[in-house]
Amino acid sequence: MTLSLARKHRQALIAFFTDAEYYRRLIKLGFPIALQQLIMSSLNMVSVVMIGQLGAASVAAVGLANQVFFLLNLLLFGITSGSAMFTAQLWGKKDVLNIRKVLGLSLTLGLIAGVAFLIIAEFFPDFAIGIYSKDPEVISLGSDYLRVMGFSFILFAISMSYSAVLRSTGDVKTPLFVTITSLSLNVLLSYGLIFGKFGFPLLGVHGAAIALLAARAAECVVLIWLTYRKGSPAAAGLKELFCYDLSFARKVLKPALPVIANEVLWSTGISAYNVAFARIGTDAIAAMNISASIDTLAFTLTFGFGHACAIMVGNRIGEGDHPMAFRYALRTLALGMLTAVVIGSVILASSSSILTLYKVSPLVIDNARHVLLIIGLLLGLRASNMILFIGILRSGGDTRLAFILDGVIIWVVGVPLVFIGAFVFHLAVYWVYLLAMSEELTKWAFGMYRFFSRKWIHNLAQTVES
Numbered sequence: 001m002t003l004s005l006a007r008k009h010r011q012a013l014i015a016f017f018t019d020a021e022y023y024r025r026l027i028k029l030g031f032p033i034a035l036q037q038l039i040m041s042s043l044n045m046v047s048v049v050m051i052g053q054l055g056a057a058s059v060a061a062v063g064l065a066n067q068v069f070f071l072l073n074l075l076l077f078g079i080t081s082g083s084a085m086f087t088a089q090l091w092g093k094k095d096v097l098n099i100r101k102v103l104g105l106s107l108t109l110g111l112i113a114g115v116a117f118l119i120i121a122e123f124f125p126d127f128a129i130g131i132y133s134k135d136p137e138v139i140s141l142g143s144d145y146l147r148v149m150g151f152s153f154i155l156f157a158i159s160m161s162y163s164a165v166l167r168s169t170g171d172v173k174t175p176l177f178v179t180i181t182s183l184s185l186n187v188l189l190s191y192g193l194i195f196g197k198f199g200f201p202l203l204g205v206h207g208a209a210i211a212l213l214a215a216r217a218a219e220c221v222v223l224i225w226l227t228y229r230k231g232s233p234a235a236a237g238l239k240e241l242f243c244y245d246l247s248f249a250r251k252v253l254k255p256a257l258p259v260i261a262n263e264v265l266w267s268t269g270i271s272a273y274n275v276a277f278a279r280i281g282t283d284a285i286a287a288m289n290i291s292a293s294i295d296t297l298a299f300t301l302t303f304g305f306g307h308a309c310a311i312m313v314g315n316r317i318g319e320g321d322h323p324m325a326f327r328y329a330l331r332t333l334a335l336g337m338l339t340a341v342v343i344g345s346v347i348l349a350s351s352s353s354i355l356t357l358y359k360v361s362p363l364v365i366d367n368a369r370h371v372l373l374i375i376g377l378l379l380g381l382r383a384s385n386m387i388l389f390i391g392i393l394r395s396g397g398d399t400r401l402a403f404i405l406d407g408v409i410i411w412v413v414g415v416p417l418v419f420i421g422a423f424v425f426h427l428a429v430y431w432v433y434l435l436a437m438s439e440e441l442t443k444w445a446f447g448m449y450r451f452f453s454r455k456w457i458h459n460l461a462q463t464v465e466s
Contacts, residue, residue, distance in 0.1 A: 022328060026308050032172035034304025036179045038297070047190050048293040051208060052358040054194075056286040058205050059360065060278070061141035063289030064132045065125075067274055068146060069153070071267050072117040076157055078263030079109045080164035081310075082256030085394055087168035088311050089460050092318025096233045103165045103234055104241030105252055109260075110157035121150025132271075132278040133285065141205050148209035152216035159220045162227055165234040168311060174230070178223045186215035255460060258403035259394060265407035272415045273436050276422040277429055283360075284429035287367035290358055294351075295375050298343050302383040305336040309391030317396060322457050329392045329451070333384060340383030347376035370430035374437065382440050388447045398456030405443045405450075414439030 051062050083106040090099050120128055125143035133139060163175040192200040193207025203210065228235045244252075278285040309332040316325035351372040355365050385406075393402040417435040421427045427435075450456055 019327075019331070022312075022331060025312055026305075026332070029167075029170070029172055029311050030304040030308030032176040032304075033167065033307045034301050036172075036176040037303040038300040039180055039183055042297060046187055047208065048290065049357050050190055050194055051205065052290070052360060054204055056282055056360050056364055057135065057137045058141060059286045059289050059358075060133065060135070060282045061129070061138045062145055062205060062208060063285060063292075064129050064138065064274070064278065065142040065146040065149065067132060067271055068117065068121060068128050069149065071271060072113060072153055072156070074263040074267030074270075075113050075260065076110055076160045078260035079106055079113065079256075080160050081263075081390065081394055082106075082259035082399070083161075083252070084164045084168045084310065085255065085259070085314060085397055085399070086252060086460055087165050088314025088395060089318030091169045091233070092315040097240070099165065099169065099233050100236035100240040101244040101248060102252055103161060103236060105244055105249055106161045106164070107158065107241065110161050111154060114154040114157035118150050118153045121146045121153065125150075132275050133282065134279075135282050138282060145205050145209040148206065149212050152213045155216045155220040159216070159223050162223055162234055166227065166232060167307060168314070169233045170311070171230075171232060174223070174226050174232070178219055178226065181222060182215045182219035185218055186211050189214055255397050255399045255458075258399035262399070262403040262407035265403075266410055269407075269410035269415055269439075273418050273433075276418050276432060280422055280429050280432070283363045284367060286360060287364045287371060287429060288433070290355070290360070290364070290368045291371040291375065294347070294354060294372060298340075298347055298375070298379060299383070299386070301339050301343065302336050302386050305332055305339070305383075306387045306391035308332070309336075309387055310395040313392060314395040317457060317459055320459070322454075325396070325457060326454055329396075332391060333387050333451075336387045337380050337384045341380040344376040344379035347372055347379070351376070367429050370428070371433050374430060374434050378437055378440065381437075381444055385440055385444050385447065388444070388451060392451060393447070393456050396456040397458035397460045398450070401450055401456070405446050409443045409446075410439045413442050 048059065048062075051058050083102045086102045087099050090102070125146040126139055128146065129139045129142035133142075159178075163178075166172070166174050188198075189200075189211035190208050192198040193203045193211050194205075196202030200207070274285065274288070277288045309329060312328050312332075313325045316322070316328060351369055355368055355372075358365070358368075389402050389406050393399070414436050417438055418432055421432040421435045
């Protein structure tokens with residue numbers, strides 16, 4: 001009896017992981033997204049290495065200026081992933097008209113956010129950098145970088161809106177191609193303008209900002225040109241984009257606003273972490289910025305899994321096949337966590353070798369090595385959370401609970417512990433970072449309970465039918 005039962009469990013497990021259609025779609029959707037993220041992360045790491053040749057102050061300045069962009073990026077991610085919940089499900093029904101209305105609403109909100117952050121970058125850069133650091137050199141270098149890169153914010157808002165819809169409707173190759181082109185241009189220009197190569201003037205940190213602005217402009221222009229040239233579902237005219245009314249906007253925003261609020265709370269929480277890291281010292285925030293570039297690289301496959309999961313699960317819910325949506329979600333969650341554990345092991349084995357690329361002080365290297373140890377050990381937990389919240393709960397329209405778990409817990413658990421560790425007990429930056437991980441463990445426990453309840457599955461496509 002026991003052997004028979006064990007055999008049945010084994011056969012069920014094998015059947016669970018051997019769905020050819022699932023893997024075909026996962027590879028088709030997830031591989032280009034993961035490759036895009038890998039290229040982005042690799043070239044970002046190259047840029048950090050180049051800036052790292054200028055010293056800890058330059059690394060800290062660019063990292064803190066990018067915190068302003070990070071806040072915008074997460075706000076835009078909230079807007080576009082909120083709209084992607086609808087476009088993925090609407091594409092399951094091939095409802096192109098409403099897809100274009102959702103794109104128009106996403107563009108409207110994204111441009112408002114881009115303009116707001118542009119104003120901060122151009123008129124209040126010293127104040128923005130000064131929130132994180134009191135080092136005069138860091139504030140001066142970071143403010144100069146922020147003034148230049150600020151002009152890219154509106155371009156980035158447009159690119160993110162179109163990219164999200166393209167992915168949701170199955171076109172993952174166009175954003176991939178555009179990202180490769182843009183980031184390759186960014187690295188080449190950065191090398192030339194930071195170090196005075198290829199006949200360019202030697203501009204240091206200022207040159208890195210110019211290179212980024214040029215790359216964002218190229219990205220936006222090429223992406224829009226390809227979208228309309230190919231006749232994509234996102235290739236809407238102005239009338240189609242902005243013909244939504246208040247009733248339509250309310251239907252979309254009701255589940256989307258918790259996603260946006262989630263990203264605002266979560267990103268400001270991460271910013272609060274970085275305030276604590278930066279106030280520990282310039283060496284501490286430099287170590288965190290170096291570690292973050294490696295951490296982002298390690299998350300490339302998880303990023304691909306999460307976004308592919310969101311598309312596949314959203315499509316299945318839009319088609320009305322809820323059992324298969326749950327099955328796809330569970331399978332992706334298991335695969336993503338196992339893959340992250342393997343990648344975390346690679347980080348643990350290679351961190352010392354990677355850190356030799358940076359010309360910074362021994363203290364920065366030591367801090368970064370300890371942070372990477374924590375990253376390697378907990379990567380599986382954090383990968384599970386990314387897939388759970390980005391790929392599953394949001395694609396199922398369960399945005400209110402996701403807002404509480406992902407957006408509120410960071411402020412209730414993570415931020416208080418980080419500030420106590422940094423400012424009361426004056427712990428080293430890696431111990432403070434470990435305290436921040438308490439947030440990940442807390443939301444994982446509650447999130448998994450919600451996932452297995454299946455109460456996260458909601459058909460959003462039905463709510464916006466004409």
